[in-house]
Amino acid sequence: MFNIVPYIVGLICLTIYVQGSSDIDTFKNYTSQSLLWAPYRSQCYFGIRPRNINDSPFIMGIMWFDTNRMDAMPNLRHQVDMDDKLEKFSWVAYDPRIGGKESIIDHENNVNLTISFVKSHDGKNWATRVEGKPIDPNKKTAISIVTYMTQNVGSSSAQTIRPFLKLNKVISDNDLEFNGYSPELNRYSISFKDNFGNYFQNDTLPTMEIVPGCDSSKTSHMSLTIPDEEVWKARDVFQTLLSDSITKLVEEKGENINSGYTPSILTIRNLHDFPAGNFHFIQKTYDNSQSKGFQFDIIYNSNVDRKENIQNKKDVSRLINSAIDEINSRFDKHFEINETDKEEKRSFALEILSNLLGGIGYFHGNQIVDRSTEFDEDQFNEIKLIHGKEEGPFDLFTSVPSRAFFPRGFYWDEGFHLLQIMEYDFDLAFEIMDSWINLIDKDGWIAREVILGPEARSRVPQEFQVQSPNIANPPTLLLTLSEMLSKVLEHETSVKLENKEDTEKLAIKGDTEQLKYSSDLIINYVSAIYPKLLKHFEWFTRTQRGLIEEYSEILEENPLWEKLHKDNLYKWVGRTVRHCLPSGLDDYPRAQPPDIAELNVDTLSWVGVMARSMKQIAEVLNRNQDQIKFAKIEQNIMENLEILHWSEENNCYCDVSIQENEDTDEEELVHVCHEGYVSLLPFGLKMIPPNSPHLDKVISAMSDKSTLFSPYGLLSLSQKDQYFGQDENYWRGKIWLNINYLCLDAIKHYYPEIMDTKKATSSGTLKTAKQLYTGLRRNLIDNIYKVWKSTGFVFENYNPQDGTGAGAKQFTGWTSLIVNIMGFL
Ligand SMILES: *[C@@H]1O[C@H](CO)[C@@H](O)[C@H](O)[C@H]1NC(C)=O
Ligand SMILES: *[C@@H]1O[C@H](CO)[C@@H](O)[C@H](O)[C@H]1NC(C)=O
Ligand SMILES: *[C@@H]1O[C@H](CO)[C@@H](O)[C@H](O)[C@H]1NC(C)=O
Numbered sequence: 018m019f020n021i022v023p024y025i026v027g028l029i030c031l032t033i034y035v036q037g038s039s040d041i042d043t044f045k046n047y048t049s050q051s052l053l054w055a056p057y058r059s060q061c062y063f064g065i066r067p068r069n070i071n072d073s074p075f076i077m078g079i080m081w082f083d084t085n086r087m088d089a090m091p092n093l094r095h096q097v098d099m100d101d102k103l104e105k106f107s108w109v110a111y112d113p114r115i116g117g118k119e120s121i122i123d124h125e126n127n128v129n130l131t132i133s134f135v136k137s138h139d140g141k142n143w144a145t146r147v148e149g150k151p152i153d154p155n156k157k158t159a160i161s162i163v164t165y166m167t168q169n170v171g172s173s174s175a176q177t178i179r180p181f182l183k184l185n186k187v188i189s190d191n192d193l194e195f196n197g198y199s200p201e202l203n204r205y206s207i208s209f210k211d212n213f214g215n216y217f218q219n220d221t222l223p224t225m226e227i228v229p230g231c232d233s234s235k236t237s238h239m240s241l242t243i244p245d246e247e248v249w250k251a252r253d254v255f256q257t258l259l260s261d262s263i264t265k266l267v268e269e270k271g272e273n274i275n276s277g278y279t280p281s282i283l284t285i286r287n288l289h290d291f292p293a294g295n296f297h298f299i300q301k302t303y304d305n306s307q308s309k310g311f312q313f314d315i316i317y318n319s320n321v322d323r324k325e326n327i328q329n330k331k332d333v334s335r336l337i338n339s340a341i342d343e344i345n346s347r348f349d350k351h352f353e354i355n356e357t358d359k360e361e362k363r364s365f366a367l368e369i370l371s372n373l374l375g376g377i378g379y380f381h382g383n384q385i386v387d388r389s390t391e392f393d394e395d396q397f398n399e400i401k402l403i404h405g406k407e408e409g410p411f412d413l414f415t416s417v418p419s420r421a422f423f424p425r426g427f428y429w430d431e432g433f434h435l436l437q438i439m440e441y442d443f444d445l446a447f448e449i450m451d452s453w454i455n456l457i458d459k460d461g462w463i464a465r466e467v468i469l470g471p472e473a474r475s476r477v478p479q480e481f482q483v484q485s486p487n488i489a490n491p492p493t494l495l496l497t498l499s500e501m502l503s504k505v506l507e508h509e510t511s512v513k514l515e516n517k518e519d520t521e522k523l524a525i526k527g528d529t530e531q532l533k534y535s536s537d538l539i540i541n542y543v544s545a546i547y548p549k550l551l552k553h554f555e556w557f558t559r560t561q562r563g564l565i566e567e568y569s570e571i572l573e574e575n576p577l578w579e580k581l582h583k584d585n586l587y588k589w590v591g592r593t594v595r596h597c598l599p600s601g602l603d604d605y606p607r608a609q610p611p612d613i614a615e616l617n618v619d620t621l622s623w624v625g626v627m628a629r630s631m632k633q634i635a636e637v638l639n640r641n642q643d644q645i646k647f648a649k650i651e652q653n654i655m656e657n658l659e660i661l662h663w664s665e666e667n668n669c670y671c672d673v674s675i676q677e678n679e680d681t682d683e684e685e686l687v688h689v690c691h692e693g694y695v696s697l698l699p700f701g702l703k704m705i706p707p708n709s710p711h712l713d714k715v716i717s718a719m720s721d722k723s724t725l726f727s728p729y730g731l732l733s734l735s736q737k738d739q740y741f742g743q744d745e746n747y748w749r750g751k752i753w754l755n756i757n758y759l760c761l762d763a764i765k766h767y768y769p770e771i772m773d774t775k776k777a778t779s780s781g782t783l784k785t786a787k788q789l790y791t792g793l794r795r796n797l798i799d800n801i802y803k804v805w806k807s808t809g810f811v812f813e814n815y816n817p818q819d820g821t822g823a824g825a826k827q828f829t830g831w832t833s834l835i836v837n838i839m840g841f842l
């Protein structure tokens with residue numbers, strides 16, 4: 018039993034009074050405790066595992082199906098899958114430090130499920146409450162909830178006590194208690210307790226026990242041993258055991274079994290007399306004709322320090338209520354939704370953010386890397402990574418673009434996720450960034466997709482499983498780092514200016530922004546990642562360096578040649594004729610035919626962002642030489658964008674390549690211009706000098722309804738481009754929130770005056786910028802909200818013609834940036 022208030026007050030006091038290294042220890046302890054337990058198995062509808070426990074983690078998952086029909090098996094839900102066609106699988110409120118509530122509407126199985134997850138405030142104990150009721154009580158259905166859990170045994174044979182999880186006692190037919198142990202978690206107990214609900218029984222039958230062990234009228238429990246690396250296949254195991262049982266049953270009873278027994282037939286039993294092991298199935302089958310439904314709790318308690326043990330259903334209820342209150346108040350502290358339909362829009366925003374946070378997972382395992390395939394001109398036709406070898410194990414704490422479609426780490430998406438998360442929980446965003454940066458290898462490389470272990474790999478088509486250390490991807494993490502450090506530096510400056518202690522501010526800001534307000538902490542953290550980031554910068558700029566030498570003859574007479582910073586020009590290695598996967602904008606049109614001398618305007622802009630964030634870290638760390646060095650690179654890049662990549666003829670920033678002039682047969686430098694996200698990126702990434710004459714032109718381009726501006730957001734490719742809507746049509750017109758967000762934010766950055774409501778903005782560009790900002794912001798919010806209202810989902814991208822959702826559903830990756838847009842932008 019506990020109360021939330023002293024806890025929060027306690028934390029704030031610690032922050033204020035404890036100084037120096039113990040401050041850092043306190044913070045690190047708080048981080049690891051508050052983030053130890055959560056539903057970190059992103060790929061499951063509901064799956065728990067602890068963070069940073071790799072050798073012998075405890076693992077749990079929940080599956081369900083309607084067992085009143087013999088063809089039930091395909092509807093057994095486990096891993097999030099679009100093909101399940103659930104109306105909803107959504108965290109309505111969630112925070113990994115606190116817990117939350119997931120709502121699942123499954124028409125096919127006729128069940129409305131609510132799964133709550135909460136923790137004690139010391140983070141050591143947790144409870145899961147499963148509640149369900151029929152969507153239609155008149156449909157004859159039986160809802161079966163199958164929980165599985167295991168204590169992995171791990172690798173170490175030197176352990177004095179082997180990790181275990183075993184049934185301790187059967188409290189009643191349906192309430193069970195288990196004991197477990199692992200070296201990392203020490204001793205713990207887990208109990209299953211029913212709160213209400215009727216098990217399935219058919220009144221026309223004398224008993225539901227069709228054969229010993231198969232009885233839907235009470236909880237079934239089966240224990241066995243499953244190797245650690247097979248645990249994620251729990252659904253397959255269940256299915257196999259059940260099929261065996263059914264086959265045997267039919268052998269014994271004949272084909273014509275009374276259909277009233279169906280739910281019992283679909284109940285698991287230990288047919289093969291497997292000895293008990295660490296793995297357990299617990300199946301509960303409820304009568305689904307009661308509109309009140311059912312409810313049971315699963316409670317995990319650490320037995321080491323029992324101070325905050327969760328005792329009973331009252332404790333669980335209290336925890337759920339305080340968790341929801343706490344999440345709501347944290348949300349309101351960070352976002353102000355000032356809209357018509359304020360309440361509805363606020364719950365929309367909270368739900369979207371909750372699903373981004375609910376996608377945060379902890380992954381551990383090997384990844385497959387091809388280190389021998391070299392890239393050359395031939396690769397323009399096809400890149401085959403056929404020399405993949407397993408490397409690792411590694412671990413990664415990350416959010417995911419979409420639990421249903423992309424349940425793994427994506428380097429290019431993650432920075433955008435963190436732009437959202439940092440506004441809600443700055444320290445959590447940093448913790449995730451830290452995990453990613455730890456993956457930077459000794460050469461400075463980091464994989465584009467981080468696919469760790471067989472469970473994560475099972476969701477990836479073969480041809481995308483292998484990663485190559487030649488291939489880069491937009492370094493969005495450094496963009497977020499730059500935004501974070503801007504806040505840190507801003508705060509330091511304001512403290513210096515005000516010349517007073519920052520304790521007051523700390524007290525107000527609370528416990529999830531300690532890195533932002535404590536310079537000791539942030540210095541400690543960034544000094545730890547700095548060496549890796551230096552390597553990453555070095556790797557990126559070395560491997561993606563543009564072949565400027567190829568232009569020497571063409572440009573030797575041109576004054577441009579002298580002005581160019583020749584060491585600061587870049588391209589994406591690994592593009593093919595049709596795709597440039599490294600750029601993140603897969604089928605966005607590029608130079609045709611491809612040439613090794615191609616220089617990409619977006620690569621250059623992204624390196625500029627890297628240089629800027631390296632400059633900021635150097636500033637935080639007082640490394641003056643480095644600060645000067647990176648400031649110079651940033652400056653060079655901004656100049657190169659202006660003098661080389663701007664096309665006066667096309668009025669936009671463009672890729673550059675070498676092509677043969679058909680009339681003269683001479684090679685010449687050409688601007689390859691396709692107006693759209695690539696041409697907007699120098700602006701979106703704030704890489705244009707504030708006094709550049711090109712700013713005006715970018716603003717007009719974005720405001721042009723015949724090219725980029727639409728009632729639903731900025732189009733990825735101009736309607737006037739010859740490739741608009743063509744072929745795969747992925748980044749050829751569809752509206753994506755990530756780049757829209759960058760552009761919106763950049764308008765505010767370049768024209769801060771537009772935010773001043775009192776100031777009249779009559780002059781040309783300022784007026785256009787203000788209209789653009791207001792209109793674009795409105796259109797994005799209205800459309801994404803409208804689509805969510807009518808479908809229940811946010812999408813990967815949106816159709817340029819009518820604004821409807823396209824691509825992966827429940828894409829609460831970067832589409833959740835809409836919460837920032839609504840909440841403060
Ligand atoms: C942090 O945790 C470690 C290990 O549990 C413990 O030894 C240490 O005293 C803790 N430090 C603080 C400041 O709480
Ligand atoms: C599911 O249950 C929730 C909570 O009781 C309720 O608000 C919602 O309307 C239900 N949805 C459906 C489709 O039955
Ligand atoms: C109960 O069993 C009978 C057959 O014995 C069947 O016709 C009936 O539909 C069953 N009732 C339910 C609620 O499943």
Ligand SMILES: *[C@@H]1O[C@H](CO)[C@@H](O)[C@H](O)[C@H]1NC(C)=O
Binds near residue numbers: 355356
């Ligand atoms: C909220 O919206 C109202 C009406 O549009 C406006 O008057 C008010 O200034 C807004 N407040 C903030 C904080 O934006």
